Amino acid sequence: MLPRARRTVRPSSLYTLRLADDEDEEPPPPWAAPIGIANSIKGLLEAMRGERFERKVTVLGSTGSIGTQTLDIVRERPGNFSVVGLAATGRNLDLLVEQTREFRPQVVALRDASRVDAFRDALQRANVPEPAHIGGGDAAVVECARHTDAQVVVTGLVGCAGLLPTVAAIEAGKDIALANKETLIAGGPVIVPLVHKHHVWMTPADSEHSAIFQCLQGAPDDALRRITLTASGGAFRDWDVSRLSQVTAADALQHPNWNMGPKITCDSATLMNKGLEVIEAHYLFGADYDDIEVVVHPQSIVHSAVELQDTSVLAQLGWPDMRLPLLYAMSWPHRLRMESMRSLNWVEVGSLTFRAPDRRKYPCLDLAYAAGRRGGTMPAVLNAANEVAVEMFLKESLPFLGIPRVIELVMSRHDTSGWTTEPSLDDIVSADKWARTMASEVAASQHIQA
Numbered sequence: 001m002l003p004r005a006r007r008t009v010r011p012s013s014l015y016t017l018r019l020a021d022d023e024d025e026e027p028p029p030p031w032a033a034p035i036g037i038a039n040s041i042k043g044l045l046e047a048m049r050g051e052r053f054e055r056k057v058t059v060l061g062s063t064g065s066i067g068t069q070t071l072d073i074v075r076e077r078p079g080n081f082s083v084v085g086l087a088a089t090g091r092n093l094d095l096l097v098e099q100t101r102e103f104r105p106q107v108v109a110l111r112d113a114s115r116v117d118a119f120r121d122a123l124q125r126a127n128v129p130e131p132a133h134i135g136g137g138d139a140a141v142v143e144c145a146r147h148t149d150a151q152v153v154v155t156g157l158v159g160c161a162g163l164l165p166t167v168a169a170i171e172a173g174k175d176i177a178l179a180n181k182e183t184l185i186a187g188g189p190v191i192v193p194l195v196h197k198h199h200v201w202m203t204p205a206d207s208e209h210s211a212i213f214q215c216l217q218g219a220p221d222d223a224l225r226r227i228t229l230t231a232s233g234g235a236f237r238d239w240d241v242s243r244l245s246q247v248t249a250a251d252a253l254q255h256p257n258w259n260m261g262p263k264i265t266c267d268s269a270t271l272m273n274k275g276l277e278v279i280e281a282h283y284l285f286g287a288d289y290d291d292i293e294v295v296v297h298p299q300s301i302v303h304s305a306v307e308l309q310d311t312s313v314l315a316q317l318g319w320p321d322m323r324l325p326l327l328y329a330m331s332w333p334h335r336l337r338m339e340s341m342r343s344l345n346w347v348e349v350g351s352l353t354f355r356a357p358d359r360r361k362y363p364c365l366d367l368a369y370a371a372g373r374r375g376g377t378m379p380a381v382l383n384a385a386n387e388v389a390v391e392m393f394l395k396e397s398l399p400f401l402g403i404p405r406v407i408e409l410v411m412s413r414h415d416t417s418g419w420t421t422e423p424s425l426d427d428i429v430s431a432d433k434w435a436r437t438m439a440s441e442v443a444a445s446q447h448i449q450a
């Protein structure tokens with residue numbers, strides 16, 4: 001058996017990125033190996049060159065929960081951040097116009113091309129100068145993601161729709177502040193090597209992965225022994241499992257601690273969000289699935305923890321406020337002060353409690369572990385089936401308990417002949433497409449609806 005250190009942190013971990021050797025490249029110099037040294041060198045070089053820390057940012061999903069909080073950061077730290085591009089669907093035109101007025105992006109993309117004319121009209125009515133580029137459709141979102149001037153792309157759009165824009169941004173040499181976890185779940189086998197190839201940084205904005213990332217600063221890259229992801233337990237954490245057959249979308253959207261978009265809020269209620277985060281942690285930190293555990297922590301103050309080889313446990317704490325992980329993802333390795341962010345008050349927090357997740361109540365968690373362990377295109381299939389099932393549940397055309405049933409059936413029908421653990425982007429995109437069709441069919445069946 002391999003020593004534990006070798007099993008837990010593989011060289012494919014994203015944080016050996018610039019340190020990892022491409023096959024035809026020199027192996028990394030010994031000084032480059034520990035993450036802490038690499039971080040301080042990056043920050044030190046900037047300081048030695050007398051550079052002011054400034055980053056040009058593109059925000060994909062600018063009108064959503066992640067997008068608006070990212071722009072709150074830009075608003076509060078204009079000396080450090082400026083906006084190059086904004087992308088949204090075009091559903092919320094007023095907000096997009098207001099963001100264009102305030103942040104003066106060079107490029108705005110509307111996924112719904114039919115909204116472009118209305119956007120131009122609204123800009124004119126509001127006396128807002130037109131950005132240099134306005135585009136519509138999926139291709140425009142991809143163009144926005146790779147627009148020349150941006151250094152960092154914050155991925156705040158929802159679902160696997162983030163995959164191709166993220167690939168384009170990486171290929172264009174942008175650093176990625178990753179909120180859109182579905183992209184890494186589905187595309188991990190392609191995204192991880194691509195990040196290495198293009199020597200970009202992918203910093204996690206998801207609160208748990210940001211916590212892990214923060215705890216690993218300064219640790220040698222073979223130091224990680226185990227990851228503990230904390231879960232709030234979602235809307236139904238205090239509900240008896242017997243009541244879940246009756247719950248509505250409105251019930252599922254009552255998150256106890258976080259104010260987020262509808263899709264992720266529903267994922268929190270099924271614990272699929274945590275399942276997706278297990279797979280996300282696997283790709284980001286190179287940890288084996290056996291070394292990633294989930295605990296329910298109803299207060300959402302401890303955002304996750306790592307155990308190091310010597311059993312020392314490091315955790316990151318803070319109020320449930322996404323601006324902190326977003327700020328760190330955008331400014332790493334710097335630490336910027338935000339006056340609007342409140343210091344943690346230990347006495348106000350009072351007690352921190354932890355318990356094991358009820359696996360009967362949350363079958364999505366085990367489905368995600370199974371998909372992650374299978375690897376290849378199975379996580380893409382899990383994710384796509386979940387996206388379809390959640391959308392149907394939110395439209396009240398699928399019962400809550402139908403969500404895991406749909407996912408399990410679609411996974412069981414995924415053709416694994418000619419199986420590869422290293423699928424291409426095309427393989428992933430077709431698996432995603434197949435799973436969506438299959439999920440819609442399966443979800444309509446009497447057996448699932450019962």
Ligand SMILES: NC(=O)C1=CN([C@@H]2O[C@H](COP(=O)(O)OP(=O)(O)OC[C@H]3O[C@@H](n4cnc5c(N)ncnc54)[C@H](OP(=O)(O)O)[C@@H]3O)[C@@H](O)[C@H]2O)C=CC1
Nearest residue numbers: 061063064065066088089090091111157161179180260261
């Ligand atoms: N919210 C949070 O606190 C957290 C979110 N995440 C992840 O971040 C991502 C975003 O979540 P959240 O902000 O809650 O979602 P929201 O639903 O609040 O916002 C989604 C945003 O993406 C836009 N959008 C959706 N699809 C597309 C597309 N195909 N092309 C361009 N823009 C698109 C929406 O535009 P429009 O407004 O026009 O519809 C909106 O601006 C998800 O992957 C989620 O899992 C991770 C951790 C925490």
Ligand SMILES: CC(=O)[C@@H](O)[C@H](O)COP(=O)(O)O
Nearest residue numbers: 206207231232233234268273
């Ligand atoms: C804020 C964030 O990162 C979310 O992913 C959050 O973790 C959701 O809460 P749950 O712990 O309920 O999934």
Ligand SMILES: [Mn+2]
Nearest residue numbers: 206207208277
């Ligand atoms: Mn999270």
